[in-house]
Amino acid sequence: MNTVSPAHTSPVVGIDTLDDPRLRDYANLRDVSLRKSLEAAEGIFIAEGEKVIRRAIEAGYPVRSFLMSERWVDGLRDAIPPGVPCYVAPPADLARVTGFQVHRGALASMARVPLPPVGEVVSGASRILVLEDIVDHTNVGAIFRGAAAFGIEAVVLAPRCADPLYRRSVKVSMGAVFSVPYARMSTWYDGLGALRQLGFDVIALTPAADAEPLPRVVRRSRRPALVLGTEGDGLSARWEGQADVRARIPISPAVDSLNVAAAAAVACYLLTSQD
Numbered sequence: 001m002n003t004v005s006p007a008h009t010s011p012v013v014g015i016d017t018l019d020d021p022r023l024r025d026y027a028n029l030r031d032v033s034l035r036k037s038l039e040a041a042e043g044i045f046i047a048e049g050e051k052v053i054r055r056a057i058e059a060g061y062p063v064r065s066f067l068m069s070e071r072w073v074d075g076l077r078d079a080i081p082p083g084v085p086c087y088v089a090p091p092a093d094l095a096r097v098t099g100f101q102v103h104r105g106a107l108a109s110m111a112r113v114p115l116p117p118v119g120e121v122v123s124g125a126s127r128i129l130v131l132e133d134i135v136d137h138t139n140v141g142a143i144f145r146g147a148a149a150f151g152i153e154a155v156v157l158a159p160r161c162a163d164p165l166y167r168r169s170v171k172v173s174m175g176a177v178f179s180v181p182y183a184r185m186s187t188w189y190d191g192l193g194a195l196r197q198l199g200f201d202v203i204a205l206t207p208a209a210d211a212e213p214l215p216r217v218v219r220r221s222r223r224p225a226l227v228l229g230t231e232g233d234g235l236s237a238r239w240e241g242q243a244d245v246r247a248r249i250p251i252s253p254a255v256d257s258l259n260v261a262a263a264a265a266v267a268c269y270l271l272t273s274q275d
Contacts, residue, residue, distance in 0.1 A: 012073060012086045015093070022087060023097050025109035026067050029167055030099040032137075036163070043112045045165035047175075049104030054079055055175030061110040068106035069094060076106055104171075112165065118156055121183040122198060125153035126223055127271050130195065130202075132158040132188075132239055133230040134260060140164055141172030142261035143228070148176035150268035155182040156225075158191060192227065192242040200225035204235055204243035205267055207257040211248040214270050226267055231260055 015023065025044055028034055039045055044064060047056040050072070057063060057079055066086040068076065073088060080086055094102045122128055129152055134140055140162045147155055155164075161184070163169065164177040185191040192202050201221045205214070205228055218224060227243060229235030240246060249266050251258065258266070 011083075012088055015087050015089050018093060018096055020087075022065070022085070023067065025064060026098055026107055028099050032166075035166070039112075039163075039166075044109050045112060045163075045170065046167045047108045047110055048102070048106070048167060048171050050076055050079075050106055052104075052170060052175040053106060053108045055178050056108065056110050056170075057081075059178035061113060061178070064109040064111055066106065066108050067094065067097070069102070072105040115183050116181075118183040118185055118194065119198060121154045121181045122156065122195070122200070127152055128154045128156060128195075128200065128225050129264065129268070130156045130158075130192070130225055130227040131161045132227060132235055133160045134228065135160070135162050136231055137162050137166045137168040138172050139231060139259070139261045140166075141169035141177065143264040144169070144173040144176040144180055144182075146261070146265035146268045147180050148173075149265075150272045152180065152268050152271065155180055156191075156195070157182060157184040158188050159185055160188070189238070192225075192239055195225050196244070199223055201245070202227060202243045204240045204246045205229070205248070205263060206234060206240065206246050207248055208246065209248070211246040213250050214247040214267060215250075217245055217247040218270050218273075224271055226271060228260055228264055228267075 029046060047053045063081055063084050065084060066080060068086065068088060069091045070088050073086065091102065129143065129147055131143065144155065144164060164182060170177055196202055200223050203217055203221065203224050203226050205226055227235060227239060249258065249263055
C-alpha cells in the first residue's frame with residue numbers, strides 16, 4: 001500500500017500491510033457470524049459512505065477510526081474529529097481488507113452507546129413499530145428508513161431481531177437507524193403485554209383474509225403499536241394472539257402478501273396519513 005499523509009489535525013495514515021492490526025475493525029465485513037461476535041465484543045459498528053458517516057457522528061456516536069481511499073479524505077476532512085486516526089489505502093486494498101468493493105469510498109468504525117430501556121424510548125410516542133424476530137439485516141434497515149420517512153416515533157425490537165447497527169442495516173437505512181429511537185425488549189414472552197400496559201393499542205399485521213383492513217383499524221386506534229413478524233413465517237402464534245386486533249393491508253388477490261419491508265412502509269404511511 002502507498003503511504004500518504006495529508007496535513008490534518010487528526011493523523012492521516014497510509015497503511016503498508018493488509019494485516020495491519022489497526023485495521024481489525026474493518027476485516028471481513030461480509031462475514032456475518034464473525035462480525036456479530038467481533039462487534040459485540042468490541043462494542044463497535046461500521047458506518048459506510050459519507051452521508052451515513054456524517055449522520056452517525058451527528059447522532060452522537062463516538063468515532064474510533066476511519067478507513068478510506070485517498071480521494072475521499074478532502075470531502076470528509078471536516079468530519080474527522082481531532083485525534084481520530086484516518087487510515088488511507090487504494091481501493092483494491094480496501095476490498096482485500098473488507099471483503100468487498102467499497103463503492104462508497106469511506107468507512108468509519110463507531111463506538112456503540114448503551115440502548116435505553118423500552119419504556120424510555122416509547123414514552124411520549126403516539127405510534128411505534130414492534131419487530132418480532134426479523135432476521136434479515138436488509139429488511140431491518142429498510143423498515144427503519146420507512147419509519148423515518150413517515151414519522152414513526154420509535155421502534156421496539158424483540159430479543160432475537162437483527163441488529164439495526166449491522167453494516168448492511170445501516171447502509172440500507174441511509175442512516176435512519178440513527179434518527180429513529182429504538183430499544184430492545186429484555187423478554188419476548190410478555191413483551192406485548194408490557195406495551196399494552198404503557199397505553200398502546202397492539203395491532204398485529206398479518207396477510208390473513210379474516211383480519212380487519214388496516215385503514216379501518218388505524219382510524220379508531222388512539223396510540224397504535226404496529227407489530228411486524230419475521231420473514232416468511234410472520235408473527236408467532238403467541239404474539240398474534242396477544243394483540244388487541246389483527247389487521248391486514250388490502251391488496252390485489254393476485255398477490256398473496258408483501259415483503260415485510262414493503263408492508264412496513266405501506267403500514268407506516270397508513271399510520272400517519274390520518275394526521
